[in-house]
Amino acid sequence: MKIIETSLKDCYLIEPTIFEDERGYFYEKFNEKKFHELTGLDTHFVQDNVSKSSYGVLRGLHLQKGEHAQAKLVSCAEGKVFDVAVDLRPDSSTFGKWFGVELSDENKLQLFIPRGFAHGFSVLSPTAIFTYKCDNYYNKESESGVIWNDKDLDIDWKLPLSDIILSEKDQLLNTMNQNFL
Incomplete structure (x- = not known):
């Protein structure tokens, strides 16, 4: 497993070591001990979620606030997504900045997103x-x-605007100014 720092403080890409041969491949998707050793973060995961979406679906930008804040380790098991993390920690040196990366079943990258x-x-x-x-x-x-x-964020979601599909809830979210500034 290789940990790659992103442009956002405490947000990491995780690249697995993949063993391939004529039968297929094998890789360790997550190892808590290695993760802690490589990042210095003491994160313990308690819930796994899975979503299936069609082309053009845009989910986000979501978070849990306060005592229910969540760190997440995300990946794309099938297909390809453009994944985005936005630092909303007021005391962070990267507050208000975003990082985006393509996650796919081909590249097998994961993104760690802190609380x-x-x-x-x-x-x-x-x-x-x-x-x-x-x-x-x-x-x-x-x-x-x-x-x-x-x-203010000006995120390029890598889709034509005419192809973007949003839930009603996601259409009603506030701007950074209304929420955090």
Whole structure:
């Protein structure tokens, strides 16, 4: 496993070591001990989530606030997504900045997103199965988020605007200014 620092403080890409031969491949998707040794973070995951989405679906930007905040380890088990993390920790040197990366079943990359970040992704393939490991349990009352097309963030979701499909909830999220500034 290789840990790659991103442009955001405490947010890491994880690249697995893949063993391939004529039969296929094998890789260790997550090892808590190695993760702690390589990042210095003491994160313990308690909940796994899976979503399936069609091309053009954009989910986000979501987060849990307060005592229900969640760190996440995300990956794309099938298909391809453009994954985005936004640092919303007011005391962070990278507050208000975002990082995006393509996650796919081909590259097998994972993104670790610490507590205090918003998260979202857009589906670039015909379908995508997306997985989340969370270090805290979901709490509906703690839901929050930032609108996907926030002008201050100016995220390029790697999709034509006409192809973007949003849930009603995601269309009603506030901007960074309304939420955090």
